[in-house]
Amino acid sequence: MSETDDRLVPRRRVRRAVAWTVSVAVAAGAVFWMSGGWDAWRHDAALDSACEGDLAAGELRALLGGAEVTTSGGPGERAWWCRVRGADDEDGRVRLDLSVRRAGSPAAGVEADREDAPLGHGWTGSFGFSPDGDAEDRGEARVTVMLDCGTEPGDGLVASVSTRIDRADFSRAVERDRLTAVLTGTAVSYARRTGCEAAPGRPVKNVGMSVTSWDHRPFAEVSGSCAGVLDAATAARWGVRTAVETVPGPKPVEGCALGGTAGTPLYGFTAFYGPFLGLKGMEQRDDARLVGAHRDGRYMLAASCPGAGGKAVYEVASRTGAGHTSVLALDHPGLRAALRRFAEKSAKAHGCGVPTASSAVSGN
Template sequence: MSTDTAPGPAPETPDPSRRRGRLRLAAGLTGGAALLAGALFWVSGGWDAWRHDGALDSACDGTLAAGPVRELVGGAEVTADIRRDRIGSWWQCRVTEVDADDADDADDGAGRIDLRVTVSEAGDRLFDIDASRTDAPLGHGWTGGFAFDPDRENADRGDATATLLLDCRGKRGGGLTAEVRARTDRLDFGRPEARARLTAVLTGTATAYARQTGCEAVEGGPVTEVGVSATAWDHEPFGTVSGSCAGIVDAATAGRWGVRTAVETAPGPKPVEGCVLGGLRGAPLYEFTASYGAGLDWATRERLEDRTDDRKGDAPDGGYLLWAACPGGTKRAAYTVSTPGRAYETSELALDHPGLRAALQRFAARSAQAHGCGLPGTGRVYDAG
């Protein structure tokens, strides 16, 4: 048995005008929502944050390593500007916190972020970097050091300095010297990740500046780990040395000299390198220092040049000096050994002058080789820069 079903009403033909109206309404709602979201974004400060964050990508003529800066400062809003001296001997990219009160007085670092990357032509006698033999080497193919004292008080743990020497390929005598100084109470450079990020700010900014100025710099790799400065408290038994003190004197010589301890850094080329050989409790007896390019400050350079002309034969205070010619922007290096306190006190240990000269020669030769410099000698090396 079949049942007939009455046909339903014919499908209603869509009214184009009604459909357009719905589309206009939807578009209006969407546009209103977008405007509302935009207003909320603006009022909440999101626009300023986005604007400041985006501005970092082009900051300091596009040379600032914006990514490492963001990682270093976290969510803080920062801005950057360029500074130069009047005669063009140095260039600086300064990063400071946005809206910090009295930004020009931020040198105290209190409650602020203050990063300064300074770059100079290598050999510029007006610009000496703040480097020490106790700095930790950057490693990873870079010639540079990181200065942070792990024994600092909490208030100073946001202060650190890193230095860098760059050579320019195919540019005779060419190179750059760079350093970054950080002063803030928002960071703790006792943390390894903070040191690695500050180093990335330095290497990234310095190499970008080099490319802009026509210097094809010899670059290293990413710095994933960097140490801290060595201090007098870091002395270790002489028999365990494996870094900057290794191979300077043998065990028999160390015994004759009264050496029982050493303060050293990890091996690696940096602007200033060194080793301190000490007594039982780490008291310094013999200090070896190698200084390269801008790592040799003006006053020390003048004093050593005068000493080169005056010293002949055995030095009563045990202080000896060697020079080496170096490639690229480094130009030259000075290597010294000194005996702290010998000029003012009488020691029970007689100085072994031939042994001191031989030890300095070994220390200098190994360091010079790591920097690609010539064989160190007693003759003065002139620096045309």
């Protein structure tokens, strides 16, 4: 073989190798396309840019476990919103409705309850899921979180998600954590894009579930939202034997329910923060409703709070007043003192001022 032939041999081998590589690549591409890989890649890319890029796509994938969904969203009249939808024979129905709004705007469409579990881990938020629901409702839940953008009252954001996922079971802590991560990740992304310098909390682990009247415990064992509200002697005198409470942790709406021997409701304490004053029409109440001895055993205090908390209202309502029977006369001074202890503990957790009976509560 000549020297020229010797030079051609490697070139021919290279050409054959290149041709083989191209053929393999084309074949692999065809397999990728035929197997649905292209659609999956395109779906993932769409999630990464969904809802102006704020949707926490990675956290959503972890929650949905590969279910394919469609998304839509963007600025709305009152709030930024993001909608996730999906339905098929294998995964069932998927519905997530997320929203983020300024804390000073009305809370229409945003849900929170005093019996919801706090998120903890540096977040002011709550998770709503009742373990007493039917089996087909185990994929329904709601999460709410408040973010401070500054120290001025009302300077913050309120984000929420309500969901129905047929394949999910939010009685499992891991799925509650995943749904919470979708909301917190989305809210923080929106905050950063819009110039809100919110300090995010830590990843949420083992978030709890809502409590119900069936979850009452002996009053002597309280350690959460009811702790320190009432001393043992007063509790005995009032006939308080049980309590329904959540674990400690700041939430948009907080509560403590005191009851009789079988959990019969006697007294309810509730704290409302920021836009959640509107849940009970509290933004319409003036100072006159905050003072004086009310025959029905209802008293309120108010406080000013930094950031998303804005204004807070603390209320005690007696279940032994009109429409109920009790062998005890209402202890009005005791009720006011118990409310003050409940309010001061809650206000401290939110970084609010000292609750008073003379703070105006109209607006935020």
